[in-house]
Amino acid sequence: MANRLVTIFITCLVALLAVFFSYRSPQQPNGQSLFTVEELALYNGTDESLPIFLGILGSVFDVTKGKSHYGVGGSYNHFAGRDASRAFVSGNFTGDGLTDSLRGLSNTEVKSVVEWRQFYFKGYTFVGKLVGRYYDSQGNPTKSLKGVEAKAARGAQLLEKQKLEEAKQPSCNSRWSQDEGGEVWCEDGFPRLVQRPLEIALTGKMSKRCACFKDYQLDQPGLEVYEGCDFLAKACRV
Numbered sequence: 001m002a003n004r005l006v007t008i009f010i011t012c013l014v015a016l017l018a019v020f021f022s023y024r025s026p027q028q029p030n031g032q033s034l035f036t037v038e039e040l041a042l043y044n045g046t047d048e049s050l051p052i053f054l055g056i057l058g059s060v061f062d063v064t065k066g067k068s069h070y071g072v073g074g075s076y077n078h079f080a081g082r083d084a085s086r087a088f089v090s091g092n093f094t095g096d097g098l099t100d101s102l103r104g105l106s107n108t109e110v111k112s113v114v115e116w117r118q119f120y121f122k123g124y125t126f127v128g129k130l131v132g133r134y135y136d137s138q139g140n141p142t143k144s145l146k147g148v149e150a151k152a153a154r155g156a157q158l159l160e161k162q163k164l165e166e167a168k169q170p171s172c173n174s175r176w177s178q179d180e181g182g183e184v185w186c187e188d189g190f191p192r193l194v195q196r197p198l199e200i201a202l203t204g205k206m207s208k209r210c211a212c213f214k215d216y217q218l219d220q221p222g223l224e225v226y227e228g229c230d231f232l233a234k235a236c237r238v
């Protein structure tokens with residue numbers, strides 16, 4: 001009798017464990033939630049009986065509850081069943097645009113992809129990792145992933161520094177209207193165009209802003225008077 005109870009108990013335990021582990025790892029043979037590109041592709045929303053999975057920076061999320069976006073016919077169906085990390089900043093959902101490579105993207109662009117991954121961690125369920133560019137076959141982060149995260153962190157640092165730098169030199173006021181076009185002006189000081197010093201490091205591009213300089217600052221290098229505007233004008237058309 002006691003033997004029989006033990007047998008029943010063990011059978012139940014095994015069944016419970018089996019259910020538990022099958023929930024934890026939907027289809028992984030090794031018990032780890034690791035996907036190959038081909039396995040992930042099955043969860044592209046085509047098969048209604050399967051959940052929809054999305055990969056970003058090698059992290060895989062169940063986005064079934066966002067079926068209207070990610071399901072067949074949804075605007076973001078191209079993100080389903082694959083890792084198209086690059087398309088989160090390029091917006092290019094065609095052909096080679098659907099890649100997980102971030103090569104050549106700027107610090108701020110890479111930062112934005114990392115923020116998208118955060119968006120999925122917050123709003124959806126993490127289900128595993130995609131083996132490839134960002135995770136090795138053991139599920140450990142690759143050099144590529146560490147590189148991406150470092151680049152994003154550098155972007156965040158530079159943005160912070162840029163904010164502090166720009167706070168030192170007040171920005172111009174500006175307005176724009178259909179009839180009158182654009183105008184910049186300073187309550188205190190004179191409008192000048194200046195290069196944003198960290199912009200190249202941040203985005204790889206040049207970018208200027210309008211800042212207000214006092215009369216004694218006007219001989220600083222790198223200050224550009226607006227075209228068609230007087231040296232000591234307080235307002236300039238742009």
Ligand code: HEM
Pocket residue numbers: 066069076087088089090091092
């Ligand atoms: C780089 C370009 C873009 C990317 C990568 C992108 C990505 C996304 C993603 C992933 C979602 C789904 C978010 C979720 O799971 O809730 C989404 C939602 C949405 N996007 Fe975009 N998007 C882009 C551009 C645009 C543009 C240009 C518009 C508008 C003209 C737009 C309008 C929307 C709207 C209305 C939603 C739905 C919000 C909701 O129903 O909760 N997106 N976008």
Ligand SMILES: *[C@@H]1O[C@H](CO)[C@@H](O)[C@H](O)[C@H]1NC(C)=O
Pocket residue numbers: 041042043044045046047050081
């Ligand atoms: C989408 O998923 C279905 C099954 O779920 C699979 O047969 C098909 O090949 C997948 N499509 C792509 C482009 O991988």
Ligand SMILES: *[C@@H]1O[C@H](CO)[C@@H](O)[C@H](O)[C@H]1NC(C)=O
Pocket residue numbers: 092093094095096097
């Ligand atoms: C998307 O990327 C592909 C491959 O890199 C390129 O040929 C195509 O012109 C791009 N499309 C857009 C709209 O940028």
